[in-house]
Amino acid sequence: MADNDNAPVALYIAAYADEGAAQVDWEVLKQMEDDDVIDVDGLMLVSRDADGKIDVRDNAGTTKKGGIIGAVAGAVIGLIFPPSLLGGALVGGGLGAGIGALKSHSDRKDIKQNAEDVLPPDSSGIIALFSVTWEPKVEEALAGADKVTKEQVDPGSAQEVKDAAASS
Numbered sequence: 001m002a003d004n005d006n007a008p009v010a011l012y013i014a015a016y017a018d019e020g021a022a023q024v025d026w027e028v029l030k031q032m033e034d035d036d037v038i039d040v041d042g043l044m045l046v047s048r049d050a051d052g053k054i055d056v057r058d059n060a061g062t063t064k065k066g067g068i069i070g071a072v073a074g075a076v077i078g079l080i081f082p083p084s085l086l087g088g089a090l091v092g093g094g095l096g097a098g099i100g101a102l103k104s105h106s107d108r109k110d111i112k113q114n115a116e117d118v119l120p121p122d123s124s125g126i127i128a129l130f131s132v133t134w135e136p137k138v139e140e141a142l143a144g145a146d147k148v149t150k151e152q153v154d155p156g157s158a159q160e161v162k163d164a165a166a167s168s
Helices: 017-035 064-081 097-103 107-118 134-139 155-167
Strands: 009-016 040-048 054-058 123-131 147-153
Touching: 009 017, 009 064, 009 107, 017 040, 040 107, 054 147, 107 123, 123 134
Parallel strands: none
Antiparallel strands: 009 123, 009 147, 040 054, 040 123
C-alpha cells in the first residue's frame, strides 16, 4: 500500500453519544487497517465520563502495527488533554523528546479546544492520526459519529511522534 510520507497528516477526533455506535465504527477502522484499505499512524477508542476523565477502551493493539499505533495515539491524547483528565496510565510510549514539535505546533491550543468541545463528558470517541491520503476512507468509516473535528499536523511533527513511539 503506497503512502506519501510528505503528505500532510490529519488528526480526527470523532465523538459519539452512543457507545455502541463508536464501537461499530472502531471495528470498521481496525478491519480497514488490517485489510490494508487504509494506513493509520495512531488509533484509539476512548470514553469520557461525567467528570470529564478520558479512559482508553481500545488502542488498536491487535492491528499489524498495534503497539506503535497505540503509542502514537496515546502520545497525541497526552498532548491534547491535560494529565488531570487522563484516567490511569493510558499514555505510555511515545512521550519523549520526539513529540516536542507536535506539542509546540502553533495550532495545538486550537486542537486542544476543539477536542474538548467535540468530546464532551458522557461520550465515546475515536482518535485517529493518518495521512490525508486516507481521509475519504476514514470519513466513510466514521459514519456513526455525531461530530468529527479535523485538524492537520505537519508531516515532520507527525514523523517525530511516530519515531518516538517506535523507539519506546
